Amino acid sequence: xxxxxxxxxxxxxxxxxxxxxxxxxxxxxxxxxxxxxxxxxxxxxxxxxxxxxxxxxxxxxxxxxxxxxxxxxxxxxxxxxxxxxxxxxxxxxxxxxxxxxxxxxxxxxxxxxxxxxxxxxxxxxxxxxxxxxxxxxxxxxxxxxxxxxxxxxxxxxxxxxxxxxxxxxxxxxxxxxxxxx
Numbered sequence: 001x002x003x004x005x006x007x008x009x010x011x012x013x014x015x016x017x018x019x020x021x022x023x024x025x026x027x028x029x030x031x032x033x034x035x036x037x038x039x040x041x042x043x044x045x046x047x048x049x050x051x052x053x054x055x056x057x058x059x060x061x062x063x064x065x066x067x068x069x070x071x072x073x074x075x076x077x078x079x080x081x082x083x084x085x086x087x088x089x090x091x092x093x094x095x096x097x098x099x100x101x102x103x104x105x106x107x108x109x110x111x112x113x114x115x116x117x118x119x120x121x122x123x124x125x126x127x128x129x130x131x132x133x134x135x136x137x138x139x140x141x142x143x144x145x146x147x148x149x150x151x152x153x154x155x156x157x158x159x160x161x162x163x164x165x166x167x168x169x170x171x172x173x174x175x176x177x178x179x180x181x
Contacts, residue, residue, distance in 0.1 A: 054157075055074070056175070057092055058176075061095065061171040069093065075092075076092070086124075090102055106146055108121055110122060127141050146158070156174055
């Protein structure tokens with residue numbers, strides 16, 4: 001009896017450790033980004049447009065047992081037309097290991113500033129393709145909540161992708177970006 005209880009406790013401890021490890025990378029990534037942005041000094045002057053480039057998206061899926069790809073490498077760009085209005089486009093290898101393309105408009109009306117780092121929140125509405133379980137990989141339109149964290153040179157977009165049964169697997173998505181203009 002005691003050995004089965006000890007085995008259950010060990011199994012529970014391993015499962016809890018696995019859950020902590022799964023979220024460790026995105027949390028550490030966000031903390032490092034915030035520290036780098038704070039060290040970069042003051043936020044950029046109010047000059048428009050601003051151009052940011054990114055190497056794709058890191059997605060931490062809520063159901064990690066499906067063997068989905070987390071490191072969705074690719075290339076993307078965004079043009080900040082004004083503080084509240086952003087155009088985004090790019091291509092990446094999605095979680096289903098297929099090529100995706102997107103174009104989106106981001107509206108972020110909520111703004112805060114912490115230690116010289118700008119934080120903005122809003123919604124992105126975009127057109128996406130390449131997901132085999134939805135429209136056989138064809139184009140579709142989707143809204144996503146967005147949080148932008150921007151220093152003078154480095155930034156990140158954070159989004160929550162909902163789970164849609166038999167179509168999309170939900171995830172917390174982080175997109176690191178570099179300001180080039």
